[in-house]
Amino acid sequence: MELRTLRYFVAVAEELHFGRAAARLRMTQPPLSRAIKQLETELGCALLLRSPTGVALTPAGVLLHEEARALLAQADRVRARVTALAGPVTLTVGTLADSAEQFGTRLAAAYREHHPGARILIRESDLTDPTVGLRAGLVDVALTRTPFDDTGITTRTLRSERVGVVLRTDDPLAQRDGLRLADLAERRWFRFPDGTDPVWHAYWTGAAGDGRRRDGPVVRTARECLQSVLWNGTVGLMPLGHALPEGLTVVPLTDMAPSALVIAWREADATALIRSFVRIAETVHRATDPARAG
Amino acid sequence: MELRTLRYFVAVAEELHFGRAAARLRMTQPPLSRAIKQLETELGCALLLRSPTGVALTPAGVLLHEEARALLAQADRVRARVTALAGPVTLTVGTLADSAEQFGTRLAAAYREHHPGARILIRESDLTDPTVGLRAGLVDVALTRTPFDDTGITTRTLRSERVGVVLRTDDPLAQRDGLRLADLAERRWFRFPDGTDPVWHAYWTGAAGDGRRRDGPVVRTARECLQSVLWNGTVGLMPLGHALPEGLTVVPLTDMAPSALVIAWREADATALIRSFVRIAETVHRATDPARAG
DNA sequence: TCCGGCCGATACCGCCTCGGTATCATTGCC
DNA sequence: GGCAATGATACCGAGGCGGTATCGGCCGGA
Numbered sequence: 001m002e003l004r005t006l007r008y009f010v011a012v013a014e015e016l017h018f019g020r021a022a023a024r025l026r027m028t029q030p031p032l033s034r035a036i037k038q039l040e041t042e043l044g045c046a047l048l049l050r051s052p053t054g055v056a057l058t059p060a061g062v063l064l065h066e067e068a069r070a071l072l073a074q075a076d077r078v079r080a081r082v083t084a085l086a087g088p089v090t091l092t093v094g095t096l097a098d099s100a101e102q103f104g105t106r107l108a109a110a111y112r113e114h115h116p117g118a119r120i121l122i123r124e125s126d127l128t129d130p131t132v133g134l135r136a137g138l139v140d141v142a143l144t145r146t147p148f149d150d151t152g153i154t155t156r157t158l159r160s161e162r163v164g165v166v167l168r169t170d171d172p173l174a175q176r177d178g179l180r181l182a183d184l185a186e187r188r189w190f191r192f193p194d195g196t197d198p199v200w201h202a203y204w205t206g207a208a209g210d211g212r213r214r215d216g217p218v219v220r221t222a223r224e225c226l227q228s229v230l231w232n233g234t235v236g237l238m239p240l241g242h243a244l245p246e247g248l249t250v251v252p253l254t255d256m257a258p259s260a261l262v263i264a265w266r267e268a269d270a271t272a273l274i275r276s277f278v279r280i281a282e283t284v285h286r287a288t289d290p291a292r293a294g
Numbered sequence: 295m296e297l298r299t300l301r302y303f304v305a306v307a308e309e310l311h312f313g314r315a316a317a318r319l320r321m322t323q324p325p326l327s328r329a330i331k332q333l334e335t336e337l338g339c340a341l342l343l344r345s346p347t348g349v350a351l352t353p354a355g356v357l358l359h360e361e362a363r364a365l366l367a368q369a370d371r372v373r374a375r376v377t378a379l380a381g382p383v384t385l386t387v388g389t390l391a392d393s394a395e396q397f398g399t400r401l402a403a404a405y406r407e408h409h410p411g412a413r414i415l416i417r418e419s420d421l422t423d424p425t426v427g428l429r430a431g432l433v434d435v436a437l438t439r440t441p442f443d444d445t446g447i448t449t450r451t452l453r454s455e456r457v458g459v460v461l462r463t464d465d466p467l468a469q470r471d472g473l474r475l476a477d478l479a480e481r482r483w484f485r486f487p488d489g490t491d492p493v494w495h496a497y498w499t500g501a502a503g504d505g506r507r508r509d510g511p512v513v514r515t516a517r518e519c520l521q522s523v524l525w526n527g528t529v530g531l532m533p534l535g536h537a538l539p540e541g542l543t544v545v546p547l548t549d550m551a552p553s554a555l556v557i558a559w560r561e562a563d564a565t566a567l568i569r570s571f572v573r574i575a576e577t578v579h580r581a582t583d584p585a586r587a588g
Numbered sequence: 589t590c591c592g593g594c595c596g597a598t599a600c601c602g603c604c605t606c607g608g609t610a611t612c613a614t615t616g617c618c
Numbered sequence: 619g620g621c622a623a624t625g626a627t628a629c630c631g632a633g634g635c636g637g638t639a640t641c642g643g644c645c646g647g648a
Binding site for chain 1: 357358369376381515566567
C-alpha cells in the first residue's frame with residue numbers, strides 16, 4: 001500500500017471511471033486497472049464493483065477513499081514542513097540562452113512547482129563562457145552545451161545535437177545538403193575573445209585553432225555571430241534544429257562532432273537541491289523532448 | 295516520497311547506522327544508502343550527516359523522522375480499518391499434508407500476520423482427492439500437487455519436484471541411482487480407491503492404468519503407502535527430497551514427469567482474499583525455498 | 589607511522605515491476 | 619442483432635530495485 005497506489009485509487013474513486021481516472025493521472029487505463037486490482041489483492045477485500053457501465057465503490061472502498069485522501073494530504077504536509085525547515089534556499093542557474101529557451105522556462109516552472117519554497121535565479125552568459133559562471137562560482141548549476149574543459153565539473157547529457165554552418169541564403173554553398181569543414185577553409189571565421197575556454201574555442205572555430213582563423217571578427221553572443229554572417233559573410237556555426245532569422249540557412253556539417261546540451265555542476269558541492277534540479281531537468285526534458293518536440 | 299522509502303529512513307534514523315538499519319529491514323546496505331540519497335534528492339535537503347564513524351540527523355532529518363513515524367502509523371491504521379470493515383472473513387485451505395508441512399505452517403503464519411482479522415481453516419485431505427476438497431467446494435484454495443484434472447481450476451506452481459520410487463533398503467534395486475518404470479513392472483503396485491481423479495491415479499500408479507495394477511493394495515494416505523512398502527513389498531512413489539522412515543530408500547525415476555507443488559483455486563470465485571493468499575504463498579515460498587532450504 | 593578494521597559510497601548485474609500498445613470480452617442500447 | 623463503451627488481458631520494453639563485489643576514507647592500535 002504505497003502512496004502512489006493510493007493516489008491511483010483516489011482518482012478512480014472520484015471519477016468512478018477507469019478511463020477518466022487514467023487521463024487525470026496522465027497515464028493509460030490498463031496499468032491503472034492492474035494497480036487497483038493489486039491493491040485489492042493486497043488488502044484482501046474488494047474496493048470497487050466493476051460493470052460495463054462504470055464503477056461503484058464498496059463500503060471498504062468508500063472508507064479507503066476518505067482515509068487515503070487524508071493520508072495523502074498529511075504526506076504533502078510532511079513534505080512541505082520538512083523542506084520548509086531547510087529555510088529559504090536560492091539556487092542560481094546559469095544558462096547559455098541560445099537554444100533551450102522554452103525548455104528552460106518549462107524547467108524553471110517544474111522546479112518551482114516541486115520546491116515552492118526555493119528561489120531560482122537565472123544568470124545568462126554569453127558565448128565566451130561555456131560554463132556560464134559555474135567555474136567562477138557565480139552559479140550553482142549550469143544549463144549549457146559541450147564541449148568545454150570539464151575538470152572538476154560533472155555533466156549530464158540531455159540531448160546530443162548535430163552542428164551545422166549558418167550561411168546567407170544566397171551563398172553558393174547554401175543549397176548543399178551537407179558540408180565539410182574543409183569546404184569552408186577559405187572563408188572568414190569568427191572567433192571568441194581571448195581567455196575563452198580553449199576546448200570550446202577550438203570546437204566552434206572549426207579546427208584545433210590553426211592560425212588562419214585569427215583574422216575574423218570577434219563575437220560574444222549568438223546574435224552577434226549571426227549578424228556577422230549577414231553583414232560580413234563570415235561563417236557561423238550552430239546546432240541544427242533552431243530557428244533562424246530571415247535570409248539565413250543552416251547546412252549540416254558532416255565531419256564535426258555533435259554538441260550536447262547538458263546540465264553541469266561542480267562535483268565538489270553537489271547538494272541535494274542541485275541533485276534535485278538535475279533530476280527534474282532530466283525528467284522534464286524526457287517528458288517534452290524525446291520525439292524531438294522540445 | 296513513498297511509504298517504503300519512509301520506512302527505510304525511519305530505520306536509519308533510529309539505528310543511526312546504515313548496516314544495522316539494513317539488517318533490521320532485512321536488506322543489504324547499498325540499496326538502502328541509495329534510497330536515502332534519493333529521498334534527500336527528492337526533498338532537496340540533507341537529512342543525514344554521514345561520517346566514517348556513523349550517522350547523525352540534520353534538523354530536517356529529526357523532523358522527518360517524527361512525521362514519517364506518524365504517517366506510517368496512520369497508514370497502518372487505515373489498512374486495519376479498511377480490512378476490518380470487510381468483516382470477519384474465513385479462508386479455508388485444503389492441503390495434501392504430505393510434503394509441505396513446514397512450508398504450510400510458515401505460510402499460515404505469514405497470512406495471519408498480513409490479515410490479522412481473517413480466520414484461516416486448514417482441511418487436510420488424503421491422497422484420493424488431489425484437489426483436496428477444492429472441486430467439492432469444501433475449501434477456497436488448495437495447497438496440493440499435480441497432476442490432476444484441472445478444468446475450472448487455476449494453479450500456480452511453487453516448485454517442481456522429481457519423483458522417485460520408495461523401496462526397502464534391503465531391496466536389490468535400492469542401491470541403484472536411477473530406475474525406470476519398466477524396472478518395476480513385475481512388482482506389486484498400490485492403487486487408490488475407485489473414484490479417485492483418473493489423471494492423478496494413472497500418474498501415481500506408474501502407467502496409464504494398464505490392468506495389471508489392479509491386484510495391489512489400496513491406500514489412502516502416504517503413511518499407508520509407505521507401510522505397504524515395508525510390510526507387503528509393494529512399490530511406493532513420492533517426490534524426492536522428503537524425509538523417510540528408517541529402513542526405506544527413495545530412488546529417482548528417470549522416465550516419470552515431475553510433480554509440481556501448486557496453489558490451486560477455482561477460477562470462478564477468485565476473491566481478493568484468495569488472490570492475496572496466492573500472492574503471499576508465492577512470496578513465502580520464494581523467500582524460504584529457492585536454495586532448496588524449505 | 590603504518591596497518592587493519594569499520595563504515596558508507598560506488599559500480600555493476602539480473603530480475604521484476606510498471607507503464608505502454610494492441611486486443612479481447614462483456615454488457616447495454618438502439 | 620449490430621454497435622459502442624468499458625474494463626480486463628496479453629505482451630513488450632525500459633527503468634527501478636535489491637543483490638554482490640569493491641572502493642575510499644577515517645580511526646585506533648602496535
